[in-house]
């Protein structure tokens with residue numbers, strides 16, 4: 293056994309008994325506990341306060357540095373990623389992003405999808421991510437090759453990054469006409485889709501569309517992972533309507549909703565009602581803060597909106613959903629990467645620590661510092677139903693990320709310093725791939 297000693301771990305990611313070690317004023321600013329982590333093979337065997345356990349083995353001193361479990365990224369798009377150079381979004385607007393992306397699809401083939409997908413996973417792995425859920429384009433035009441490449445990548449990355457796939461398309465693709473929709477969904481499930489995805493939009497048939505989608509998912513025994521309300525229109529209430537549909541249909545499988553941005557711009561009474569519905573429907577919310585910050589609250593003058601230049605005035609809204617209000621109510625909330633270097637988000641590198649730092653700053657989560665690391669570790673692991681990842685506890689996989697900082701303040705003050713990665717009984721090396729590999 294190897295004992296990684298003097299590891300400073302966020303207390304909410306340790307076994308519950310460690311919370312007794314906390315309670316002082318200092319804990320408010322640094323909610324982490326120094327402990328020893330015993331590892332055998334690829335598993336954590338024990339976690340103990342220094343000197344309190346009976347851990348025997350070779351000791352490796354981590355010097356009181358901050359340690360997180362491997363990151364879990366619950367919402368990505370590895371089929372779209374790294375296409376920015378050939379399909380840039382000149383206005384950086386949501387509508388143009390969709391058009392650029394559709395045009396770029398004509399360039400997709402298996403080699404291109406493999407190159408960009410594998411590059412995505414190499415970046416994520418080098419940054420310390422151990423599990424990812426990706427939405428994949430399920431349209432008839434590309435789904436065969438997209439899922440074929442996904443299955444190849446999933447097999448090649450087994451044991452390093454656990455992958456899950458969501459079949460993403462328009463909501464009516466699966467529901468109208470119902471026979472075709474069912475056949476399409478079954479085919480995608482055969483090819484590896486584990487969740488049905490869609491982007492519901494406000495329209496007079498929305499309730500019926502959601503009912504039909506849930507009836508299909510119920511028949512197939514699948515959960516849903518939807519993109520909802522990624523806009524600044526307060527009347528966009530797909531989250532609310534999805535929650536009502538879950539309750540109306542007594543939908544028994546997990547439902548995740550990504551974005552939920554417009555909720556933040558609604559009247560407080562309306563927000564409270566919707567949050568109550570989301571809570572009672574058990575919907576899990578996945579915020580995509582970097583994509584929201586990039587696309588939301590851009591302002592345009594007339595013809596400049598599409599294909600034009602950049603925004604013409606300063607954004608005032610951060611674009612994210614109601615972090616504090618959700619956490620306050622015990623609504624499951626995770627943060628994830630979403631798009632990376634494509635028309636929906638020009639930047640990013642599948643670095644979940646960047647996602648964590650940005651979430652904390654955008655959401656001003658200092659008052660919930662103890663909970664904050666859960667957004668990118670234990671909560672997405674819960675959403676993805678992964679029992680092996682997300683915390684530093686006995687029986688979990690010993691995938692750890694070691695930072696130079698020795699406290700939350702040091703950690704967050706130098707977010708871009710190199711980190712060390714532990715896989716089982718060894719420090720593992722993982723180089724970021726060179727950009728030139730993308731051509």
Ligand SMILES: [Zn+2]
Pocket residue numbers: 367368369427519550630631
């Ligand atoms: Zn997305």
